[in-house]
Amino acid sequence: MDSGTIRDRFLAFFGERAHERVPSSSLIPNDPTLLLTNAGMNQFKPYFLGEQQPPFARAMSVQKCFRATDIEEVGNTARHLTFFEMLGNFSFGDYYKQDACPWAWDLVTDGWGFDPSLLWVTVFETDDEAFDIWADGVGVKPDRIIRLGAKTNFWSMGVAGPCGPCSEIFVDLGDAYGDASDLGPGGNEDRYLEIWNLVFMQNDCNAAIQPIAELPKKNIDTGAGVERLAMVLQNVPSIYETDTLGSMIERAGALTKSNYGKDPRIDKGLRILADHGRSMTFLIADGVLPSNEARGYVLRRVMRRAVREARLLGTEQPVLATLAQGTIDLMGGFYPEIAERSEFILEVVAREEEHFSAALRGGLAVLEGEMTKARNEGRGIPGDVAFLLHDTYGFPIDLTTDIAGEEELDVDTAAFEELMLAQRERARAARKASAPAAPAEAAARLIEQHGTTEFVGYEHLSRTASIVGIADSDGAGLIVAEEGAEVDIILDTTPFYAEGGGQVGDTGSIMGSSGRGRVITTRRLAPGLTGHRLTVTAGALAVGDEVAAEVDAVHRVASERAHTATHILHWILRDRLGDHARQAGSLVEPGRLRFDFNHFDALGTQGVKDISDELQGRVLQDDGVRAYETSYDFARSIGAMAIFGEKYGDFVRVVEVGEYSKELCGGTHVPHTSQIGAVIVTSEGSVGSNLRRVEALVGAEGLAWLKARSAMLEETAVLLKASPDEVAQKVERLLVAQKEMERQLEAGRRDATRAAADDLVSGAERIGAARLVSARMDVSVDDLRSLAQTLKGQIGSGAIVLGASGEGRGNLVGAVTKDLVEAGVSARDILAPGAKVLGGGGGGKPDLAVSGGSAADKVDDAIEAAVFAARNALESVATS
Ligand code: SER
DSSP states (O other): OOHHHHHHHHHHHHHHTTOEEOOOOOSSOSOTTOSSOOSGGGGGHHHHTTSSOOSSSEEEEEEEEEOGGGTTTTTTSSSOOSEEEEEEEEESSSOOHHHHHHHHHHIIIIISOOOGGGEEEEEETTOHHHHHIIIIIIOOOGGGEEEEOHHHHEEEOSSSEEEEEEEEEEEEOOGGGSOOOTTGGGTOTTTEEEEEEEEEEEEEEOTTOOEEEEEEEEEEEEEEEHHHHHHHHTTOSSGGGSHHHHHHHHHHHHHHTOOTTSOHHHHHHHHHHHHHHHHHHHHHHTTOOOOSSHHHHHHHHHHHHHHHHHHHTTOOSOOHHHHHHHHHHHHTTTOHHHHHTHHHHHHHHHHHHHHHHHHHHHHHHHHHHHHHHHHHHTOOBOHHHHHHHHHHHOOOHHHHHHHHHHTTOOBOHHHHHHHHHHHHHHHHHHHHTTOOOOOHHHHHHHHHHHOSOEEOTTTOSEEEEEEEEEEOTTSOEESEEETTOEEEEEESEEOOOOSBTTBOOOOEEEEESSEEEEEEEEEEEETTEEEEEEEEEEEEEETTOEEEEEEOHHHHHHHHHHHHHHHHHHHHHHHHHOTTOOEEEEEEETTEEEEEEEOSSOOHHHHHHHHHHHHHHHHHTTOBEEEEEEEHHHHHHTTOBOOTTOOOOSEEEEEEETTTEEEEOOSOOOSBGGGGOOEEEEEEEEEETTEEEEEEEETHHHHHHHHHHHHHHHHHHHHHTSOGGGHHHHHHHHHHHHHHHHHHHHHHHHHHHHHHHHHHHHTOEEETTEEEEEEEOOSOHHHHHHHHHHHHHHSSSEEEEEEEEETTEEEEEEEEOHHHHHTTOOHHHHHHHHHHHHTOEEEEETTEEEEEESOGGGHHHHHHHHHHHHHHHHHHHHHO
16 A cells, blocks of 8 residues: 555545645744644644634644654665654544544554554543543453553643653554563564554643643644555555655666665664655745754755765765655646645755765764774773764764764764853854943842833833933943933833844934934843933933933834844845745845845845835835734744744734735834835855845835935936946947957057068078077067967978067067077077076977066167077087
8 A cells, every 4th residue: 555545534624524634834844932833733732722713623634744853764674764644633632432442443444444453542541531532442352452641642732832641553563573472562662663653732831841731632643654654555665665765766776876775774764864854845845944943954864864865885986966856756746736846856955965965075084083092092982073974074963973973983072062051152152242231230229110111112212211220331330321322221112213124223313302313223121121321411311300302213113114124134035045044144224225135046136126126016005014013922823034043932913915925023113115215235145055145235225325316327427428227338338349449459469460570580690501580679578479379380401599678677579490409409498598698597398489677778788698698509510
């Protein structure tokens, strides 16, 4: 039974039982607590938690899953994978155990045809209800029902969220897989293979995976791995011999010219290529790009591990693109996203392999040297070596531990982690150095007394407020700030936006009855506490003063233009390049934006132009910009973009532009896109591995830039005595004319040389059958040399001595025809006395030599000396 049939029967079975078919969600979960999608239930988490009303009570899916926890096991065993397909049926407060268990049994036995006598089930140790359903309702023999503890029979996502006791179905693979046990799967994990997990979702757990509450309803979440079902149904000894993975193994074997099933080390390599080849393909299709952070690093690990295995198997040729193509051929029918994005996927993997291949050789040499030392000294691999390999050669740590592990050498991963931590600390410290924060206790005390700073700046640009605190530049508390002082003012309420989400803080003024100050910037001093960094410009400001806080509206609106433009740009990039083109960093300033995003390639001149055009077009479309607060889950359900790694509370602010862009964002925006005015993309370039940066000028700054360009054009036009419209044409004409002039000049020079050559030949001195040509011509050495060549061709038999002075040097070129070279005359020897006169040396061959020296004024003497030598040489040939 092929994998397609296994999926089809599952979908037909639950389809008949009124389950809504839901497509697999992306491997990038819409859930910031989770790195990668690891189960079919991930996308339904808000339904289980009761945060959202499900649109249907029953669902079924074939879900793409990735489990990074098993990465090191892949290859070593018959059943571990990073990427796999999970079949699942779900009930959201609808049916429960009483239906889920018999349905699973029916599908396993009747639908897929498993032999019931080989099946075992497990239940959570205290779940009598499940035990009875299997025994009485389904008719499983009680000795085939095993009670097990929380380690195996209480399921959670591994992060806070819904969880519950579970019950699993196992199949006995037989004696070839080890001894039978009365405890079945409780006694021998290898012989009894889990094929289906039924989770009775009824609890909510915290981050420590401790159940803390009952869920509002009782739910069902099941998961069955397609690859494991296929292994049994196709009667093969491991998942790597099933239809999909088996074909991948075959491709990997062909690529590396190795055979599966003969040597365990080779088998391990082929399994890694097969599994990692699939997982990288699916990860990239869903928008992950290789990088050094988070998901990108997981992807990088699988790709680099695969490359290293291929090299171990003896192939130096690229392999990743072929593995990706294999996955696309095999699975693109059921998962069209990988076929649709095939070109993109192949390009990403090829680049990564190219980058890593060179580093791999260097890194392996280092590691091998270290391993030899370690073995000789009876120790492991030190952390600093692992760090060097990571930092300089791009070795993921598990690659280093893998390689060392094969030689039974330990790696000091604790020391490695420390070095990594120190590196991160250094980077953080460097970032922080510019903004000292108020001491935490002072901030806490202020919040205790006056509450957090109330922000009213979404609606208001001015506000009457009270000064609740003043801090000097070291964060120490002050009661009063005198004229000239630079301090942080803390107000009870403020219209000033504090720097955040890429948008710079507001500027403006704070005015009291006894003094005033200019706000240079606004930033968060501590969570909930806004600091207005200000210079007291007149009088004094004191704690307790009532003040008027006024935001500089020009500065603020200029930032808002850039911020809204950033959202539109982000949307366009994702729309055009794919979901992987996510925001990786942004800076929003008055009139200027800088946006970093994940992408592997330059956008190109045309690409940048198209993006610019669409950006400006969307600005002029004058869509409304709407911001509202809502629950995190609602925001997620409407597809609002969250920035990975940002922490969001239960309530979030969503900013929508028109009907297209939706982002979680706390920043401020223009109400209508046309208020952005102009957006001019001024640059696009790379700022790191698979990281690109777009910079643009917005609003007045954009227009100023255009004006400056236009002025440059006007100036150029004046210089060219043309109108601006004619500039391009005129420059083109000038370039053509210049080329023509150069051509003519060159032709003139050639003619002149030819004429000079003719004169020289006719005036040559005859020595026997040979001719001796000599002349001074103050041209460049190159011209001298080519003239000598020409003359050599014209005189039949003889020697040439030419001299020139220029740029403070005297130069000589000598040439001798072939017949005379054969008779022993050498241009080098002829020039030697001349070179001495010039105070220099020379080089070249017997038929053509060049020499020169600094005595530029002695060129005539030098020529004479060389001619004398030439004459002697020719005479001695003539008389011999
Ligand atoms: N969520 C459970 C699992 O992943 C059942 O689908 O095993």
